[in-house]
Amino acid sequence: xxxxxxxxxxxxxxxxxxxxxxxxxxxxxxxxxxxxxxxxxxxxxxxxxxxxxxxxxxxxxxxxxxxxxxxxxxxxxxxxxxxxxxxxxxxxxxxxxxxxxxxxxxxxxxxxxxxxxxxxxxxxxxxxxxxxxxxxxxxxxxxxxxxxxxxxxxxxxxxxxxxxxxxxxxxxxxxxxxxxxxxxxxxxxxxxxxxxxxxxxxxxxxxxxxxxxxxxxxxxxxxxxxxxxxxxxxxxxxxxxxxxxxxxxxxxxxxxxxxxxxxxxxxxxxxxxxxxxxxxxxxxxxxxxxxxxxxxxxxxxxxxxxxxxxxxxxxxxxxxxxxxxxxxxxxxxxxxxxxxxxxxxxxxxxxxxxxxxxxxxxxxxxxxxxxxxxxxxxxxxxxxxxxxxxxxxxxxxxxxxxxx
Amino acid sequence: xxxxxxxxxxxxxxxxxxxxxxxxxxxxxxxxxxxxxxxxxxxxxxxxxxxxxxxxxxxxxxxxxxxxxxxxxxxxxxxxxxxxxxxxxxxxxxxxxxxxxxxxxxxxxxxxxxxxxxxxxxxxxxxxxxxxxxxxxxxxxxxxxxxxxxxxxxxxxxxxxxxxxxxxxxxxxxxxxxxxxxxxxxxxxxxxxxxxxxxxxxxxxxxxxxxxxxxxxxxxxxxxxxxxxxxxxxxxxxxxxxxxxxxxxxxxxxxxxxxxxxxxxxxxxxxxxxxxxxxxxxxxxxxxxxxxxxxxxxxxxxxxxxxxxxxxxxxxxxxxxxxxxxxxxxxxxxxxxxxxxxxxxxxxxxxxxxxxxxxxxxxxxxxxxxxxxxxxxxxxxxxxxxxxxxxxxxxxxxxxxxxx
Numbered sequence: 001x002x003x004x005x006x007x008x009x010x011x012x013x014x015x016x017x018x019x020x021x022x023x024x025x026x027x028x029x030x031x032x033x034x035x036x037x038x039x040x041x042x043x044x045x046x047x048x049x050x051x052x053x054x055x056x057x058x059x060x061x062x063x064x065x066x067x068x069x070x071x072x073x074x075x076x077x078x079x080x081x082x083x084x085x086x087x088x089x090x091x092x093x094x095x096x097x098x099x100x101x102x103x104x105x106x107x108x109x110x111x112x113x114x115x116x117x118x119x120x121x122x123x124x125x126x127x128x129x130x131x132x133x134x135x136x137x138x139x140x141x142x143x144x145x146x147x148x149x150x151x152x153x154x155x156x157x158x159x160x161x162x163x164x165x166x167x168x169x170x171x172x173x174x175x176x177x178x179x180x181x182x183x184x185x186x187x188x189x190x191x192x193x194x195x196x197x198x199x200x201x202x203x204x205x206x207x208x209x210x211x212x213x214x215x216x217x218x219x220x221x222x223x224x225x226x227x228x229x230x231x232x233x234x235x236x237x238x239x240x241x242x243x244x245x246x247x248x249x250x251x252x253x254x255x256x257x258x259x260x261x262x263x264x265x266x267x268x269x270x271x272x273x274x275x276x277x278x279x280x281x282x283x284x285x286x287x288x289x290x291x292x293x294x295x296x297x298x299x300x301x302x303x304x305x306x307x308x309x310x311x312x313x314x315x316x317x318x319x320x321x322x323x324x325x326x327x328x329x330x331x332x333x334x335x336x337x338x339x340x341x342x343x344x345x346x347x348x349x350x351x352x353x354x355x356x357x358x359x360x361x362x363x364x365x366x367x368x369x370x371x372x373x374x375x376x377x378x379x380x381x382x383x384x385x386x387x388x389x390x391x392x393x394x395x396x397x398x399x400x401x402x403x404x
Numbered sequence: 405x406x407x408x409x410x411x412x413x414x415x416x417x418x419x420x421x422x423x424x425x426x427x428x429x430x431x432x433x434x435x436x437x438x439x440x441x442x443x444x445x446x447x448x449x450x451x452x453x454x455x456x457x458x459x460x461x462x463x464x465x466x467x468x469x470x471x472x473x474x475x476x477x478x479x480x481x482x483x484x485x486x487x488x489x490x491x492x493x494x495x496x497x498x499x500x501x502x503x504x505x506x507x508x509x510x511x512x513x514x515x516x517x518x519x520x521x522x523x524x525x526x527x528x529x530x531x532x533x534x535x536x537x538x539x540x541x542x543x544x545x546x547x548x549x550x551x552x553x554x555x556x557x558x559x560x561x562x563x564x565x566x567x568x569x570x571x572x573x574x575x576x577x578x579x580x581x582x583x584x585x586x587x588x589x590x591x592x593x594x595x596x597x598x599x600x601x602x603x604x605x606x607x608x609x610x611x612x613x614x615x616x617x618x619x620x621x622x623x624x625x626x627x628x629x630x631x632x633x634x635x636x637x638x639x640x641x642x643x644x645x646x647x648x649x650x651x652x653x654x655x656x657x658x659x660x661x662x663x664x665x666x667x668x669x670x671x672x673x674x675x676x677x678x679x680x681x682x683x684x685x686x687x688x689x690x691x692x693x694x695x696x697x698x699x700x701x702x703x704x705x706x707x708x709x710x711x712x713x714x715x716x717x718x719x720x721x722x723x724x725x726x727x728x729x730x731x732x733x734x735x736x737x738x739x740x741x742x743x744x745x746x747x748x749x750x751x752x753x754x755x756x757x758x759x760x761x762x763x764x765x766x767x768x769x770x771x772x773x774x775x776x777x778x779x780x781x782x783x784x785x786x787x788x789x790x791x792x793x794x795x796x797x798x799x800x801x802x803x804x805x806x807x808x
């Protein structure tokens with residue numbers, strides 16, 4: 001018998017309770033153990049919940065109960081969540097979480113703490129919601145030197161961009177619609193400014209490359225600057241605009257890691273990922289390109305990933321699961337400006353003025369473009385070369401990388 | 405130190421040797437063990453191979469060497485491969501394989517034998533080449549009741565269909581091109597008749613539903629009957645023709661399992677899977693739809709999956725890895741004819757003759773169609789109802805299911 005305590009009865013926490021009890025037959029068969037929900041920690045009262053008898057308000061009840069084997073942390077944020085996680089690990093309990101902010105900012109310390117206490121700290125649900133990505137990256141691709149990761153890591157922004165592309169909504173209108181459909185929070189900053197995607201690419205990069213990559217090492221640009229004009233120009237070049245988190249290993253082992261909107265060519269499988277779906281492509285030196293696709297958020301998909309980690313801990317009670325990476329290193333990440341790629345440029349000047357600065361480019365078109373506007377795709381160049389050529393244009397410009 | 409012996413130095417076996425030695429730093433870091441190649445079993449001589457000193461011709465050398473922890477079986481087929489696998493497991497060695505035929509036909513017995521001897525029998529590489537699918541299905545989706553699996557499981561047929569769709573080649577011409585590019589064997593029967601896809605859907609179904617599904621329980625139709633006329637009609641209905649292996653759980657727990665070409669609507673992510681790529685979609689009751697995509701065959705992708713299993717065994721030497729399923733059951737699989745779906749029909753008669761039998765249908769078009777030919781998509785119906793309506797038409801017909 002394995003006893004579980006859930007911290008925080010919000011969307012994910014209540015989903016975990018639902019999956020743990022609703023799919024109990026399947027789960028016990030996979031775990032070859034009985035997994036039972038013993039406690040739910042929340043400060044609120046849920047008198048009508050089917051789990052009403054499991055609620056406690058004091059974490060020390062869970063901390064002090066030697067029968068609790070696994071703590072599921074679905075509180076979010078880095079305050080109480082960090083304190084409770086540390087105390088649970090120190091008490092010899094494995095911790096499973098969907099908390100990307102905590103993993104991205106304190107993952108190295110928490111993984112070490114887990115190792116010291118002979119327990120596991122698992123976070124499959126922290127990236128890609130229900131999509132299996134953490135375990136496949138860690139185990140199934142273990143034979144590969146990873147060369148590159150690129151992902152549509154945030155469902156809210158992908159929904160907004162899809163509505164801009166498919167329905168011609170402005171960014172503001174699409175955001176409002178996303179909020180009405182509960183795909184965006186009332187304060188959407190973490191999503192639309194790219195912070196959520198940043199945390200996720202940090203976690204994937206840390207796991208793939210063995211060093212903690214911190215959010216403050218990762219230049220992050222959201223989608224608030226993307227306009228319908230850019231969407232239309234991209235379409236004329238057979239591309240879709242997607243917010244990507246990327247990590248690319250330079251030959252010397254240094255990493256480019258950043259988050260920004262990109263033009264993704266239609267033939268790339270990421271371009272077909274729509275609405276709230278997420279997808280992550282990984283390039284390994286043996287396997288080539290693989291992609292993982294599914295619902296990147298939501299109550300039950302995220303709970304599915306959390307409970308998979310619970311099953312993993314139950315299966316391996318005598319040998320802790322082995323996620324691990326090394327400490328951070330300020331020199332591990334180099335400025336993304338050095339990464340060469342083709343670029344999309346929209347400039348407030350006629351097409352004829354471009355050739356002198358950029359040489360051969362591919363011009364894009366859109367209906368209703370003003371005369372004093374052009375947009376084009378450049379040859380591959382790094383950002384320093386791009387900025388120099390843009391400066392020579394002497395006009396306001398919008399730029400985005402093209403995914404190569 | 406973990407010692408590995410490879411059985412069979414063909415495409416996959418030599419790839420495993422290459423990856424094990426070429427990525428040794430990454431592999432040892434992940435395994436937290438030194439993994440070393442000790443033997444290669446092959447009847448042929450490879451005097452110029454960098455591994456020349458590791459070759460043996462007699463399996464009993466490997467069987468009798470207590471230092472060999474892991475046997476990699478890349479012989480293929482069910483004769484020597486089965487004998488050596490059994491002997492290795494009985495000798496207390498874990499076995500890792502890419503041999504889908506052996507797993508599909510004897511997986512239950514071999515998994516039981518492994519369990520009896522406290523070792524692992526792993527086969528990530530048997531489905532989807534380098535794509536992580538076996539472990540994600542077993543572990544990451546462990547919290548889900550699986551409802552459906554659908555996969556493009558064979559790269560050769562997907563290449564042929566892609567060339568028919570993209571380049572307008574006939575089936576015969578596309579097959580010849582695939583053979584010239586080494587994407588198809590000189591005897592392509594196992595691929596084009598669907599047997600390879602059948603073995604793979606058997607393995608996925610067994611793992612997802614906990615009962616061994618044998619190839620002879622699975623109606624299997626290949627792509628030899630697909631014509632350019634069908635490709636063109638499908639395109640007019642915004643569909644692509646793909647060979648799918650499918651397993652669908654009926655509400656009472658019985659399974660529909662079969663392999664056949666399907667019309668896949670363009671909005672389904674499987675429709676964009678081209679060339680030799682494979683993709684597998686899995687629908688779980690918590691996670692919804694997830695998809696795994698990548699190179700389904702080839703030396704290094706397949707070796708990547710084999711070596712991931714080797715690393716897994718090395719990590720869990722004290723607790724065997726837990727793939728498992730129950731014995732076969734003739735009643736577990738019910739006739740696929742009972743599965744309801746929309747159908748594509750091409751009939752040798754004019755469109756006007758169709759309405760009486762089929763009621764409302766969606767007609768498809770193609771350039772150069774003879775007058776005495778029509779093609780259409782039906783409303784959802786099971787195969788019995790379809791056959792009855794087709795019989796009433798009284799004309800030769802081609803039919804394919806539409807993926808819903």
